Amino acid sequence: MAVPALATEAGVDNIGPGTDGFFMLPLDINSLPDNMVAFNVYYNHYKATKLTISSFGGKVPNVDIESTAVIPRLDYLSPLHVFGGRLAGYIAQPWLKQQVSVFGQSDTREGMGDTTLAPIILWDMGKNLTLGAALEVTVPTGEYSVDRLANTSNNFYTYKPLFSFTWLPTENTELSMKTTYSFNEKNKDTDYTSGQIFHFDYSASYKVTENLMLGLNGYYLKQTTDDKQYGKTVQFNGQDVNDGVRGQVFAIGPALHLTFLEYASAEIRWAREFDVENRPQGDMLWAKVSIPYAF
Known part of the structure; x- marks a missing residue:
């Protein structure tokens, strides 16, 4: 039994669920300057003391998983128009600290994580609605070792078609959603392929004062295809892993x-996980500062 594979690859993803909350897309796109950038810094903390793996018959005992991340992200809005929308793009490079204690083993690692980049098209549907479509690519640029429980890389490429929107149904309310579908390539060091995943982040908020909004946020993730194990023997040649994990x-x-400095913003979001299968279960904290700049 390969403990590192069970602890890190069963249900693993390159999504970062809950990353996006309030105003996932800028509004009134066509009125924005021809060249515009936004400097964003995300902070994430995740803590889990439960792990459910169906092939083990349920909950795994003595689990303690903690992750901290600081993620700079650069957004760029160009003057180019494609398919009726404005062409934009972004790149994010996380720094991670991972601490894992499970199956009687413990490990800690910190360093640069996997890079995510994407082109995106933004459609201006009026001053109160923006639609977006992108293709996110996660590149395994972090550190990975098959012999370790904690890694700053998942060690495989992920391609994620993405659709998102931000909508102001009234003057004081905001709704945002981002949906993705992940296609994961094989981890070349373990010959293991994690299944495809459907996911969405959501936000619903209300303006309390001119500069302050309160609301609810969260995420949903559902793996739609089985994990697969490859190898040199016939029994591990692309076979489903146990019950698919x-x-x-x-x-x-x-x-x-x-909102501060007229156009800059800061947010803090917390979410508790429920109805979890084949993943750690815990609490997620996200904070974000965003500063736009036109040139």
Whole structure:
């Protein structure tokens, strides 16, 4: 039994569920300057003391998983128009600290994580609605070792078609959602392929004052295809892993958004996970500062 594979690859993903909350897309796109950038810094903390793996018959005992991340992200909005929308793009490079204790073993690692980049098209549907479509690519640029429980890389490429929107149904309310579908390549060091995953982040908020919004946020993730194990023997040549080790999770919690310096913003969001299968179960905290700049 390969303990590192069970602890890190069963239900693993390159999604970062819950990353996006308030105002996932900018509004009134066509009125924005021809060249515009936004400097974003995300902070994430995740803590889990439960792990459910169906092939083990349920909950795994003595689990303690903790992850901290600081993620700079650069967004760029160009003057180019494609398919009726404005062409944009972004790149994110996380720094991670992972601490894992499970199956009687413990490990810690910190360093640069996997890079995510994407082109995106933004459609201006009026001052109160923006639609977006992108193709996110996660590149395994972090550190990985098959012999370790904690890694700063998942060690495989992921391609994620993405659709998102931000909508103001009234002057004081905001709704945002981002949906993705992940196609994962094989981890070349373990000959293991994690299944495809459907996921969405969501946010619903209300303006309390001119600069302050309160709301709910969270995420949902559902693995739609089985994990597969490859190898030199026939019995491991692309066979489903046990019962497929399909992961799922739903999370919800409160959130706060503050606008300052006219166009800059800061937010903090917390969510608790429920209805979890084949994944750790815990609490997720996200914070974000965003500063736009036109040139």
